[in-house]
Amino acid sequence: MTQPLIQMQNVDKFFGSFQALKNINLEVHKGERIVVCGPSGSGKSTMIRCINRLEKHNNGKIFIAGRELTDSEKDIDAVRREVGMVFQSFNLFPHMTVLRNLMLAPQLVRKNNKSKAKEIAMKYLERVKIPDQANKYPSQLSGGQQQRVAIARALCMSPEILLFDEPTSALDPEMINEVLEVMEDLANEGMTMICVTHEMGFARSVADRVIFMDLGEIVEEASPQEFFENPKNERTKLFLSQILSH
Amino acid sequence: MSFDISLILDSLPKMLSGIGLTFQLLILSGVLGLFLAFVLLLMRLTEKWYFSLPAQVFIYVFRGTPILVQIFIIYYGLPQFEAIRESIFWPILREPFGCAIVALTLNTGAYVSEILRGAVLAVDRGLLEAGSALGLSRNQRFIYITSPLAIRLGIPPYSNDVISLLKSTALASTITIFDMMGIARTIVAETYAPYEIFISLAIIYMIFTFFIQKGFGYFENFMSRHVKK
Numbered sequence: 001m002t003q004p005l006i007q008m009q010n011v012d013k014f015f016g017s018f019q020a021l022k023n024i025n026l027e028v029h030k031g032e033r034i035v036v037c038g039p040s041g042s043g044k045s046t047m048i049r050c051i052n053r054l055e056k057h058n059n060g061k062i063f064i065a066g067r068e069l070t071d072s073e074k075d076i077d078a079v080r081r082e083v084g085m086v087f088q089s090f091n092l093f094p095h096m097t098v099l100r101n102l103m104l105a106p107q108l109v110r111k112n113n114k115s116k117a118k119e120i121a122m123k124y125l126e127r128v129k130i131p132d133q134a135n136k137y138p139s140q141l142s143g144g145q146q147q148r149v150a151i152a153r154a155l156c157m158s159p160e161i162l163l164f165d166e167p168t169s170a171l172d173p174e175m176i177n178e179v180l181e182v183m184e185d186l187a188n189e190g191m192t193m194i195c196v197t198h199e200m201g202f203a204r205s206v207a208d209r210v211i212f213m214d215l216g217e218i219v220e221e222a223s224p225q226e227f228f229e230n231p232k233n234e235r236t237k238l239f240l241s242q243i244l245s246h
Numbered sequence: 247m248s249f250d251i252s253l254i255l256d257s258l259p260k261m262l263s264g265i266g267l268t269f270q271l272l273i274l275s276g277v278l279g280l281f282l283a284f285v286l287l288l289m290r291l292t293e294k295w296y297f298s299l300p301a302q303v304f305i306y307v308f309r310g311t312p313i314l315v316q317i318f319i320i321y322y323g324l325p326q327f328e329a330i331r332e333s334i335f336w337p338i339l340r341e342p343f344g345c346a347i348v349a350l351t352l353n354t355g356a357y358v359s360e361i362l363r364g365a366v367l368a369v370d371r372g373l374l375e376a377g378s379a380l381g382l383s384r385n386q387r388f389i390y391i392t393s394p395l396a397i398r399l400g401i402p403p404y405s406n407d408v409i410s411l412l413k414s415t416a417l418a419s420t421i422t423i424f425d426m427m428g429i430a431r432t433i434v435a436e437t438y439a440p441y442e443i444f445i446s447l448a449i450i451y452m453i454f455t456f457f458i459q460k461g462f463g464y465f466e467n468f469m470s471r472h473v474k475k
Binding site for chain 1: 370372373375376377378379380381382383386390391394395398472473
């Protein structure tokens with residue numbers, strides 16, 4: 001079997017004396033689609049934020065495409081270039097137009113010239129189906145459109161891996177689908193992705209594996225069918241009964 | 247009590263002849279102070295104590311003492327030291343104008359650096375995380391994300407400081423500078439008519455304040471153009 005794209009080995013993370021991650025072991029291979037779920041405060045976001053070093057893990061090892069994440073700025077930069085991230089609150093740069101939001105990293109980080117960066121930006125704006133919004137500011141867009149721009153912005157760096165941190169949690173219900181559709185398209189095209197989400201429909205239809213976390217630990221890891229129909233752990237059963245009952 | 251209109255009309259042009267000096271004090275110390283504030287800000291933002299601590303002490307001293315005392319120490323106190331009189335700064339510190347500029351610059355620099363720091367810290371952390379996640383370096387995040395947003399956030403408190411600086415320039419008259427305030431004091435000494443003179447002077451300062459406010463208002467609108475629908 002080929003080397004995994006993401007390897008987390010015995011990873012611990014502390015915030016002060018609070019242990020947010022406990023002995024996390026995870027391997028993700030190229031093209032895999034992982035959904036991470038669990039109650040709030042279970043460490044889901046912290047886990048994926050360790051993958052691109054937005055959080056620094058305290059113990060254990062993390063390898064991204066064979067490169068170990070250490071304090072070395074060079075390694076961190078190299079990993080971040082290959083790992084895209086989509087946030088719950090979009091985090092578009094409010095003082096830049098949509099187009100400039102998309103062009104910024106290709107120009108500064110990938111050193112593309114302006115016309116090449118623009119070409120890349122327009123390509124991905126078309127892919128998320130809002131090329132007509134290119135010259136607007138983020139505040140002029142709906143939440144769903146903003147999140148699609150944020151996905152396009154991450155794609156402009158042609159990442160190997162995309163991390164989604166509750167991408168639909170801040171959206172009005174009628175806008176959730178337009179974002180999920182884009183994510184499903186990406187999944188079908190073979191993008192390696194890890195999604196922290198409560199969208200169980202999405203998990204069922206696209207995930208190769210569902211990971212359930214509670215209290216900083218990976219409690220259960222299974223295929224969606226197994227996970228939803230035959231959960232093993234009591235905490236998983238309780239969680240599923242709570243979110244699927246209404 | 248009578249209010250002598252003709253005295254006001256007579257003294258207005260005299261006071262206004264000091265306008266140039268008032269503006270020189272305001273603009274020179276404003277620009278130099280902004281530059282100083284930026285240096286102090288960068289010193290404080292580094293996580294190295296040997297940069298950040300001196301900046302903190304400097305800011306504490308200049309915010310913690312009256313500006314009039316600072317002007318007097320620089321004008322009356324510094325020339326007593328031989329080392330100062332032989333230093334390259336003597337041509338500046340020998341002149342009352344130079345002393346006033348130095349005092350106002352150091353004072354406004356201390357205040358403005360705190361304004362800038364507040365604005366930098368107020369920039370949404372999520373945006374900087376988004377920048378990090380895209381692979382932008384620390385410097386690139388500061389230049390392309392933090393700075394433009396912090397400038398926008400810092401305008402209202404900064405305009406406050408510029409207005410305050412305008413009025414602080416009047417203190418330069420205490421060290422023989424004939425700005426508008428210095429001229430007004432001379433006229434009052436000759437005419438014994440403090441009401442007429444000082445009230446008209448107050449109105450002149452208020453008019454300038456009005457234009458400064460307006461100017462910053464336009465600047466703020468320009469910098470906020472992205473949040474308009």
